Amino acid sequence: MxxxxxxxxxxxxxxxxxxxxxxxxxxxxxxxxxxxxxxxxxxxxxxxxxxxxxxxxxxxxxxxxxxxYPSKGEDVDNIALTVDEIEAIYRLNIPKLISEGVIDTKSTIEATRDLFIVGCWTGLRRADIARINEALFDLANNRLTIQTQKTNEKVIIPLHPFVCELYAKYHGRFPKLIDKSKANGQLQELGRLAKIDELTSRSSVRGGKIVTEHLMKYQRIGFHTGRRSFATNLYLQGAPTISIMKMTGHKTEQSFLKYIKVSKVEHSELMQKFFK
Known part of the structure; x- marks a missing residue:
């Protein structure tokens, strides 16, 4: 002091x-x-x-x-990736990019990409993705079960086809997740290579003042983006909120709705499905 x-x-x-x-x-x-x-x-x-x-x-x-003393923060101005953006990252031909010299031959970026895709389609936190090999993969019933680290709660999540493909790719033993800073840097590079280059603005309160900065969308990708994308995309596809919350572990609908990233236009389009 x-x-x-x-x-x-x-x-x-x-x-x-x-x-x-x-x-x-x-x-x-x-x-x-x-x-x-x-x-x-x-x-x-x-x-x-x-x-x-x-x-x-x-x-x-x-x-x-x-x-x-205060204990409640403001809503964080984060992003979510669309289904198409997630697939664009998943479909990147990393061996080809390595052979072309775009990616270093010793890079662990492919493993990072694959674990991120698992996060995008399971909604697991980074800490649980790091211990994904502790999860029970029930291929017969197309679901995985894991005891989450943060809340010590058991969640059961259906297996997306991409997750099944990756499980087979690694023969049931996923690679080790590298440290957070390096992994997030690799994710941003993957987003750039996948051309996720929409210009976005991010606002935050810093030093008691609102600070707004303009960034390409890929510059804002981190491992937690996968979890937000999972919840947001299922919500947009019409999945029941309570069902998504059972998988993400949110306790209240209020906290869940703050968590997902849905624009006013997307809310309008979602409601049009019900009118039709």
Missing amino acids: RDTNTPDNFAIFDKEFQNKFTNWAYHTARRKQGGYSHNTVVATFSVLKIWLNGATEAGLITTKDYRK
């Missing part, structure tokens, strides 16, 4: 701490990057409140002011 000359004791967590910390996070910390984002600040408060609850139980702190 050297930046703000704040003492190192529990007495600092009073009514003023929220404003002091927020001001530091927005304006002092990471000045070159414009400060921390709003959601990062809120996430920090959420973790802090857990620690302070423990400190209260241990008799180390008596004030209850910390319980009013």
